Every structure is written in structure tokens, then in C-alpha cells.
Amino acid sequence: xxxRDDDIERAIKNHQGDSIPGFPSIHAFLxxxxxxxxxxxxxxxxxxxxIYTELRKISGELIAEVARKAPSVMDEMINEADVFLQxxxxxxxxxxxxxxxxxxxxxxxxxxxxxxxxxxxxPTQPRSSGKKREDGAPLMDANATSEPRPVTASKDTKE
Numbered sequence: 223x224x225x226r227d228d229d230i231e232r233a234i235k236n237h238q239g240d241s242i243p244g245f246p247s248i249h250a251f252l253x254x255x256x257x258x259x260x261x262x263x264x265x266x267x268x269x270x271x272x273i274y275t276e277l278r279k280i281s282g283e284l285i286a287e288v289a290r291k292a293p294s295v296m297d298e299m300i301n302e303a304d305v306f307l308q309x310x311x312x313x314x315x316x317x318x319x320x321x322x323x324x325x326x327x328x329x330x331x332x333x334x335x336x337x338x339x340x341x342x343x344x345p346t347q348p349r350s351s352g353k354k355r356e357d358g359a360p361l362m363d364a365n366a367t368s369e370p371r372p373v374t375a376s377k378d379t380k381e
């Protein structure tokens with residue numbers, strides 16, 4: 223579905239708010255973008271299911287080849303592989319849906335409470351007090367467990 227000029231004009235008109243003249247509100251953009259992002263879920267899940275099906279097929283062929291000399295364990299091996307692949311598929315599906323939902327429900331904020339409570343898939347770590355120990359490692363706040371922060375990538379300084 224392509225956007226028409228009148229769709230864009232209607233979105234700008236309906237989401238004016240307190241914006242600077244000539245600069246449309248971000249809400250108009252999100253209003254136009256959200257339905258298109260929502261439509262990405264189904265093809266992404268379909269692709270994931272196609273990959274899962276191929277992996278099941280390949281694992282079945284490998285297990286059949288390996289278990290040729292001991293066919294009595296082949297069914298158990300296939301069942302274990304299926305359970306393993308299903309768990310991986312379910313985790314991947316959760317990540318895919320959560321990523322698309324995060325784009326659809328994006329809110330720009332610097333509110334620490336909001337950000338710390340919205341870390342379903344992002345591992346958290348205690349907040350550093352900014353002080354350092356004698357060995358140079360960050361010193362954690364006394365109340366570090368009450369306000370987790372998203373884990374940030376850091377360069378490994380070891381050679």
C-alpha cells in the first residue's frame with residue numbers, strides 16, 4: 223500500500239500538536255509508519271518457520287546418517303533435535319516480535335525509570351557510581367540492584 227499525498231496531509235493535520243511551523247510532528251511520521259512495521263511481522267515469522275523446517279530436515283538427514291549403525295536410538299535423537307530446534311525457534315520469534323514491537327511503540331525519553339523497566343530482551347547490569355576501585359574497575363552503587371541499566375558494549379583492554 224503506497225502512501226498518497228492526502229494520507230500524508232491528513233496525518234500532519236491530525237498530529238500537529240505544538241510543533242514549529244514547517245516542521246511536522248514526529249507523531250505524524252509514526253502514525254504513517256506503524257501500520258507498515260506491523261506488516262513486517264508475518265513475513266519475518268514465515269521466514270523463521272522456513273529456516274526451522276530446513277534445519278529440521280538437515281538435522282534429520284544427519285541423524286539418519288550417524289545413527290545408521292544404531293537405528294534404535296535414531297528416534298530419540300530426532301526427538302531431542304526437534305525439541306532443541308523448537309526452543310531456538312521460539313526464542314528467535316520472541317526476539318523478532320519484540321524488535322518490531324519496539325519500533326512500533328518507540329518513545330523517545332531519557333526517563334531512567336521508564337528505560338530500566340523496559341528491558342525485556344536487553345540484559346541489565348547495576349549502575350556504576352562513577353568511582354573506581356584500586357584496580358580501575360567501576361565501583362557499584364549501594365542501591366545498584368534497584369535500578370538496573372542496559373548492558374553497554376565496552377572494548378576489551380587486554381592484549
